[in-house]
Amino acid sequence: QQQVKQSPQSLIVQKGGISIINCAYENTAFDYFPWYQQFPGKGPALLIAIRPDVSEKKEGRFTISFNKSAKQFSLHIMDSQPGDSATYFCAARVQGGSEKLVFGKGTKLTVNP
Amino acid sequence: DVKVTQSSRYLVKRTGEKVFLECVQDMDHENMFWYRQDPGLGLRLIYFSYDVKMKEKGDIPEGYSVSREKKERFSLILESASTNQTSMYLCASSTRGGGVNEQFFGPGTRLTVL
Numbered sequence: 612q613q614q615v616k617q618s619p620q621s622l623i624v625q626k627g628g629i630s631i632i633n634c635a636y637e638n639t640a641f642d643y644f645p646w647y648q649q650f651p652g653k654g655p656a657l658l659i660a661i662r663p664d665v666s667e668k669k670e671g672r673f674t675i676s677f678n679k680s681a682k683q684f685s686l687h688i689m690d691s692q693p694g695d696s697a698t699y700f701c702a703a704r705v706q707g708g709s710e711k712l713v714f715g716k717g718t719k720l721t722v723n724p
Numbered sequence: 725d726v727k728v729t730q731s732s733r734y735l736v737k738r739t740g741e742k743v744f745l746e747c748v749q750d751m752d753h754e755n756m757f758w759y760r761q762d763p764g765l766g767l768r769l770i771y772f773s774y775d776v777k778m779k780e781k782g783d784i785p786e787g788y789s790v791s792r793e794k795k796e797r798f799s800l801i802l803e804s805a806s807t808n809q810t811s812m813y814l815c816a817s818s819t820r821g822g823g824v825n826e827q828f829f830g831p832g833t834r835l836t837v838l
Contacts, residue, residue, distance in 0.1 A: 620764070654728070654814055654829030655767070662824070700766060705762055709774060710755050710818050710825055711782070716766035 614701050616716025624722050630667065630688040632702035632718045641703035645712070646675065646686050649698045658699070659686070691722045727751070728830035730815055736836045740755060743802040745833050747815030754820035756798035757827065761812040773798055774820060774824075790806045 617634045624630045634644075645660035661668045661675040661684065668675045674687040688695055703713040731746035749756065758771040759782075769782030771790040779790050789827060791799045792830050798817075802809055816827040 617766070645826070647829075652831070654816070654831050656829065657826045660824065660826075672742075709772070709780070710820060710827070711757075711769065711772060712827060713769075714767040716764060 615701055615713050615715045617701050617718060621719045622714070622721070624691045624720065626690050626691065626693060626722055626724050628722075630686075630691045630695065630720055630722070632683065632686045632699055632701070632720070633683065634715050635683045636679075636703050636713075639682075640706050641713070643704035644677065644684050645702050645704070646673075646703060647700045647714075649700065649717075651697075653698070655700060665677045670715060688720075691720075693722045693724050696720055696722050728815055728817055729826050730813075730830040730833050731790050733831065734834050734836075736838065737802075737805050738838055739806060741802075741805050741837075741838075743805045743835065744749070744816075745800040745802075745813055745835070747798045747800070747817075747830055748796055749798075749815075749817040749828070750796065751817065751819075751828070752795065753817035753828075754795070755794065755818045755825075755827075757816040757818075758788075758800045759814045759816065760784070761814055767814065769811065770800065805835075807837050809835065810837045811835060 646658045647655035648658040649655040653660040672689045677684045705711045758770040759767040775779045790803045815830040817827040818827045
């Protein structure tokens, strides 16, 4: 069964701190790993994504670290801001061209001012 | 901007009713998806479609069906709604082929089945 395991379920960080969310997958039938951000009352929106042939990708304060041998990837939010408070989902795309994504269960991030 | 719209933000139905959830996208995307979102369970794929009249089961298709008669519209049907189908339903769309294709989500429909 294709699964993506995400932790922690919730995370509280002080403003200016680093938020770290971890994900792990169990098989190698994935070829693309996006992170989605969801604010209350909204649908998820793509935040940042990485391919498995790259070990790190950075966009502003957001960085994905990818460890192919360990089958793990993580999202780091530097200088976390109250506006980053949202639910974050990691995902993995199933190989084969269907664009099907398998999502983690989500992490609710709260950044205190 | 890509826009994915869903017919209702909130819906209340009775057990046993037939329920239609509608989704429309305006970017000529080939792929469309229906997910349900429940606290602690994340997003789970119900059905997806990669072309008109084509559909594939996702991870939790039981109790649901779909219809895609036009490229821009993807409908989720609950033939006989049950209380365990109370949930947030999210529609998404994406292009197909050519590398990495972002899924664009609608705002969701919160369905309550009484």
